[in-house]
Amino acid sequence: xxxxxxxxxxxxxxxxxxxxxxxxxxxxxxxxxxxxxxxxxxxxxxxxxxxxxxxxxxxxxxxxxxxxxxxxxxxxxxxxxxxxxxxxxxxxxxxxxxxxxxxxxxxxxxxxxxxx
Amino acid sequence: xxxxxxxxxxxxxxxxxxxxxxxxxxxxxxxxxxxxxxxxxxxxxxxxxxxxxxxxxxxxxxxxxxxxxxxxxxxxxxxxxxxxxxxxxxxxxxxxxxxxxxxxxxxxx
Numbered sequence: 410x411x412x413x414x415x416x417x418x419x420x421x422x423x424x425x426x427x428x429x430x431x432x433x434x435x436x437x438x439x440x441x442x443x444x445x446x447x448x449x450x451x452x453x454x455x456x457x458x459x460x461x462x463x464x465x466x467x468x469x470x471x472x473x474x475x476x477x478x479x480x481x482x483x484x485x486x487x488x489x490x491x492x493x494x495x496x497x498x499x500x501x502x503x504x505x506x507x508x509x510x511x512x513x514x515x516x517x518x519x520x521x522x523x524x525x
Numbered sequence: 526x527x528x529x530x531x532x533x534x535x536x537x538x539x540x541x542x543x544x545x546x547x548x549x550x551x552x553x554x555x556x557x558x559x560x561x562x563x564x565x566x567x568x569x570x571x572x573x574x575x576x577x578x579x580x581x582x583x584x585x586x587x588x589x590x591x592x593x594x595x596x597x598x599x600x601x602x603x604x605x606x607x608x609x610x611x612x613x614x615x616x617x618x619x620x621x622x623x624x625x626x627x628x629x630x631x632x633x634x
Contacts, residue, residue: 441620443621443622447566451626452611452624452625452626452627453611453613453624454624455621455622455623458620458621500566502566502568504622512573513556513558513570513573514556514558514570514613514615514622515570516560516567516568516570518565518566518567519565519566519567519568521566
């Protein structure tokens with residue numbers, strides 16, 4: 410299979426603090442991982458593409474200084490929400506794709522962030 | 526970028542009923558997946574189906590790539606089928622997966 414593990418599942422933090430979310434591919438190597446954000450009752454929106462060993466590519470309108478992405482190894486990407494504010498409260502999901510003919514994209518279980 | 530439209534946006538069924546969910550997309554794709562998002566937010570991959578037909582138990586899916594649509598069939602629906610169903614596609618050129626707005630399915634006992 411292709412398993413992606415994401416931690417933590419949920420986190421509550423105070424306004425102004427930073428939160429790190431980890432995304433790991435457990436049984437395959439992922440040179441590229443993807444970070445999505447989902448607001449209640451809405452679809453998933455791509456925030457950024459994480460590239461192993463190089464800078465992430467951010468979608469238009471996503472602040473790269475607020476959402477720091479690090480993809481230091483072939484199995485780990487991290488998303489750090491810096492100086493979090495209540496409007497950053499959301500559901501964040503990572504994804505990766507195992508190379509091969511019949512593999513699609515696999516998603517982590519998501520992280521529900523609440524900033525108080 | 527590619528546009529993905531899902532219909533219907535909402536669907537309410539009685540347990541045991543059958544349903545068909547549709548996904549239209551605006552450009553050529555080489556990846557199409559159907560997901561079920563459970564109440565805890567987890568995306569469960571139902572089908573990887575860029576073309577053709579697949580079946581898995583009570584679920585089946587068909588993608589007609591040349592006509593740019595895909596269908597998800599749910600037969601003998603159960604209350605546990607409730608949730609949001611997303612269609613997501615990847616354009617032939619590119620690496621990003623684009624999601625539709627989803628179909629909210631409610632199955633009542």
